[in-house]
Amino acid sequence: MNPVLAELHDKARAVLDPVHYDFFAGGVGDEIVLADNEAAFRRHALLPRVLRGKGNSAEFPVLISPTAFHKLAHPDGELATARAAEGTVLVSSMASTVPIADVVAAATGPVWFQLYLQPDPRVTEALVRRAEQAGCEALVVTVDSPVFGRHRRDIANEFHDLPSGLAAENMRDLAGVAGPRDIEMAAFSWQDVDRLRASTSLPVWLKGVLHPADAVLAVGHGVAGIFVSNHGGRQLDVVPAALDALPAVVKAVGGRVPLVLDGGVRSGGDIALALAMGASSVGIGRPVLWGLAADGEAGVHRVLGVLRDEFEHVLAMCGGELSHDMVVARC
Numbered sequence: 401m402n403p404v405l406a407e408l409h410d411k412a413r414a415v416l417d418p419v420h421y422d423f424f425a426g427g428v429g430d431e432i433v434l435a436d437n438e439a440a441f442r443r444h445a446l447l448p449r450v451l452r453g454k455g456n457s458a459e460f461p462v463l464i465s466p467t468a469f470h471k472l473a474h475p476d477g478e479l480a481t482a483r484a485a486e487g488t489v490l491v492s493s494m495a496s497t498v499p500i501a502d503v504v505a506a507a508t509g510p511v512w513f514q515l516y517l518q519p520d521p522r523v524t525e526a527l528v529r530r531a532e533q534a535g536c537e538a539l540v541v542t543v544d545s546p547v548f549g550r551h552r553r554d555i556a557n558e559f560h561d562l563p564s565g566l567a568a569e570n571m572r573d574l575a576g577v578a579g580p581r582d583i584e585m586a587a588f589s590w591q592d593v594d595r596l597r598a599s600t601s602l603p604v605w606l607k608g609v610l611h612p613a614d615a616v617l618a619v620g621h622g623v624a625g626i627f628v629s630n631h632g633g634r635q636l637d638v639v640p641a642a643l644d645a646l647p648a649v650v651k652a653v654g655g656r657v658p659l660v661l662d663g664g665v666r667s668g669g670d671i672a673l674a675l676a677m678g679a680s681s682v683g684i685g686r687p688v689l690w691g692l693a694a695d696g697e698a699g700v701h702r703v704l705g706v707l708r709d710e711f712e713h714v715l716a717m718c719g720g721e722l723s724h725d726m727v728v729a730r731c
């Protein structure tokens with residue numbers, strides 16, 4: 401691992417309350433998927449093409465994936481993350497500890513709002529209005545969470561509530577409850593996606609799709625794009641690594657909408673592999689949390705800087721182009 405990312409992770413582990421470290425680091429069940437998300441990148445290799453000049457210089461194809469409760473990591477919370485993002489799309493969690501309007505105000509680049517549809521449609525509606533009024537540029541509906549994942553570390557640590565003074569700020573004052581309300585997980589259907597799309601002019605993405613048939617349905621229901629994601633190994637511990645789920649989704653979608661690969665991305669090489677396998681960009685979760693815990697805004701900034709620098713270096717080594725024929729199994 402890049403020594404800067406390793407240093408930030410070590411520092412985060414050292415400064416965080418161990419219960420909060422476990423919340424950030426942990427996964428569901430035996431944490432098989434958590435480990436496999438990273439291991440999957442090690443099972444693939446890139447065959448660079450040569451003598452192609454410098455090729456294209458790509459944009460930095462990285463988004464900050466939504467993660468909850470940034471004030472558990474650093475007192476500045478999501479404000480620090482937003483300031484550090486600098487043009488990188490920040491997908492702000494519905495479970496942020498700073499209200500979405502303040503996140504957008506602190507950001508220098510685009511902010512998208514991650515949404516868990518709520519059983520009371522008035523709550524969902526109010527959250528969508530809140531995101532629109534704040535100036536968010538897209539909605540990302542997380543669809544891999546009909547129920548909460550069972551995180552053994554949190555259960556063992558009896559971590560159920562935020563410390564006093566912290567709250568999911570977007571959940572206040574919704575549909576007649578002064579709040580903050582609890583975020584509820586519930587099962588929804590494609591009709592709910594249609595209803596959401598009809599209720600807003602914002603582009604609607606889905607996050608947490610693994611089955612190619614669902615990706616095809618998502619395209620049919622007019623989504624703007626899809627996060628191929630297993631929620632960083634936090635929902636179901638029998639699913640494939642996100643990278644292993646990607647090729648079938650790429651094939652099924654056939655370029656009709658952009659695909660974000662999220663889960664286990666830790667280096668510029670990982671970014672390049674995901675792109676070569678057909679992702680339009682990648683999302684990163686935990687590395688941002690480690691940077692934030694270690695050094696607030698500056699720490700997140702360093703994480704993004706390292707990934708950007710490594711990605712550009714790998715791309716230069718590959719003649720500026722990444723395509724599917726360049727990916728082979730690492731025997």
Ligand SMILES: Cc1cc2nc3c(=O)[nH]c(=O)nc-3n(C[C@H](O)[C@H](O)[C@H](O)COP(=O)(O)O)c2cc1C
Nearest residue numbers: 424465466467468493542631632663664684685686
């Ligand atoms: C501590 C933590 C909190 C998360 N909170 C959310 C969330 O509120 N909404 C959501 O859609 N995904 C959430 N995720 C999942 C991330 O968006 C993302 O899918 C995952 O972290 C990517 O994997 P990575 O951490 O290996 O990069 C969370 C992940 C972590 C680690």
Ligand SMILES: CC(C)CC(=O)C(=O)O
Nearest residue numbers: 467468495545583631634
């Ligand atoms: C508030 C939670 C539901 C956040 C989440 O999605 C997670 O911890 O993985």
